Amino acid sequence: MTTRRPLRNALVAVALAVASVSAAPAAPAADAPRPDGDPRPGRRGAPHDVVTWAAGAERLGEGVAGRAYRLVVRVSVGGTDLRVRLTNAEGDRPVTFDSVRAGIRAEGAALVPGSNRRVTFGGAGTVTLPAGATVFSDPLPGRVPGGRDLAVSLHSPDAAGPVTGHGTALQTSYVTDGDRTAEESAAHWPTTVRSWSYLDAVTVRAPAPTGAVVTLGDSITDGHASTADRNRRWPDRLAARLRASSATTVEGVANEGISGNRVLTDGSAPSALHRLDRDALSLPGVRTVLLVEGVNDLKAAPGATADALLAGYRAVVARAHAAGVCVVGATVAPFKGWPEWDRAAEAVRQEVNAVVREGGVFDAVTDADRVLRSPHDPERLSPFLDGGDHLHPDDDGMRALADAVDLTALECAGGPPDDAGRRPPLSRPPSAPW
Template sequence: MRARRGPLRRVLAVLLLTAALQATPATAAGAADREHDVITWGASADRMGDGAADRGYRLVVRTSAGGSDLRIRLSNAFGDRPLTFGSVYAGIRASGAELVRGSNRRLTFDGARSVTVPAGATVWSDPLPGRWAAALDLVVSLHTPDAAGPATGHWMAMQTSYAGPGDHTAEESGAHWTETTGSWFYLDAVSVRTGSATGAVVALGDSITDGWQSTTDLNRRWPDYLARRLLRADTEVKGVANEGISGNKVLADGAGQSALGRLQRDVLSQPGVRTVFLFEGVNDIKAHTGVTAEDIVAGYREIIDRAHAAGKCVVGATVGPFKGWPEWDPAAESVRQEVNRFIRTSGEFDAVTDFDRILRSPYDPERMLPFLDGGDHIHPNDKGMQAMADAVDLTRLDCAGGPPDTGSRA
């Protein structure tokens, strides 16, 4: 009997090896299926001045989630004619406009070195292979050979980037990048490929989210502090996109399109988004245009409904105190209190973060705590930004199963 075991074992081994080889393609495909793109940086698009021909921009952004196969999105959302990008590169910053040696690599678009984006459209680059770290100073260099008409970008970057004439995108030296700018041009999103369990949160807001009164070039906006918390935390939400616009409103266009108008482009279209963090309303209130609490609540409800329809959770944040700001008065304060009551008690958000409670003074709850006040009584300073981020319950950002069924409204 023992003499027969050798041949049987060899036959069994051959069968097992054959089965393993046949399973390999499916296994590899399954591994690929378990990865997806997640936004690691974003900035809301807005109308800028006119674009300039033969102009280069070296744009500095801070990533949140790490991953592979980096892609960028270029926007001509507010252009009135096609816009060509002659060359686009991505690298890692050393200091100023100078890049880490060997890090600057060309980006392609459907295999081509240049791309023309139609008016009103956006375009994603091809994936750039390699591993990209979290919390990285990424530098995207681009050249517009024949730009004209309205440019698309983000005015208040709170980050120094660089510009200059000619095409110097391939250079790692900063020698030709002699101009500085406090805005981002044409770039509105960056993604990386990571495990399918990893998701992102998008902060939809106004100048407080955009970071006004935080320290320029130090990444101290409240979403930046949130990204640092998420990086250290045991959570699957790692990506953070800051889609704040200074002066933005929920309901009306003005400083950028309204939150309702830009929700699809700036938030829902971004890859890997799990949760929308809604922190807007103070500009609608303080404008004294006749907007009521009921109007703002209706806007919130539309955002919630649209986000839920897209499979996203929505966290609502209460509107912070602003007594001392020139447009504050008791009537505006009454609307703010009513709006905050809805956010706290309606149950229509999947979670609530009470920024009002964090920021307000215990001695005058209509006013910001001086220790956290950036000086104008509406925008927090760096400490206030960090306090806001620290108030976010990270576990409530993790909506892997999708938004709960909240039932019909009364």
């Protein structure tokens, strides 16, 4: 009889400074102190912007004029000069924000006293985004520690039409009527939501060559079947590993998973090929894309062929390389037992995984299939890692997938960025798995 060896149920402990966003000078120490200061290779250097949180943009419901949002997000890498990116990418008309603030979340909708500060755009407290546009704020002086919950509060007097945001947040945020963005208490934020609206990225300034990885994926990367409000998506676990590691200068993690996403064709959101620039390559400090997609292409009707899916993977890699960014790819995890599974889709999955493992497609490979499959039926998720629907891993499965990522493989991009933050194109071909 096979017995289960339980996986740990908590994220690794990381020593975090308890600090608020303030105008005080940035502390020189890293967020997770190490015995010899900070031994990460090449850690010191001129600071630059690095994405510390992101979420894939998709179309939500209709906007409501006069509504305020308090959006709770977990930053990955700490740093100074925080900036937020607001989005109207899926909107069909302009939207104005007349108050945007950022502070450290204490609990619920309450903020750490004194941390809630106004965010400006070109020096103004009001910004209007045309349909399809995104905008970064001005830098907010002060330091934000890694691994903390940030609350971004925003108010729109004229919101209408489709809201751009992220539907499967797995994180409680708050809404209210009227502009309550300046309030740090939770008293006037009674209504909870499980989505993020109008916010799709947060960046900080960190010492060069600190970089970030974008996890580009579907509902598995989005965290479906992981415990809500506990940050147990596999990219969260990866971020905790990176903060605790001295093996890499990659610390930022941008979770760009969207439920139902496919590599080749659009659905409820643009395909990975169509959103690659917006959701990955446009984010500052990105060194590597970690692509965990393909199962939705296989279980579509009709499903993608192996040649088509592999061609899609290679197109992602070619465009990323042209931007000086590497791509780590994952094998497609098993999904037997899901209603859309059939023998034809399984045969394509096995063919795609065999080619990916051989090398020559990606710069490195994370073998999601190997770590998640059942030893007794490799076409199925392990029953000890299955979230219950035979497609999505549970908390332990999320941990197993994150722990399968070789952190040193994320240090694969080309030379340093130029003054505009662009990296030189990669000249080397993709290698075998690292």
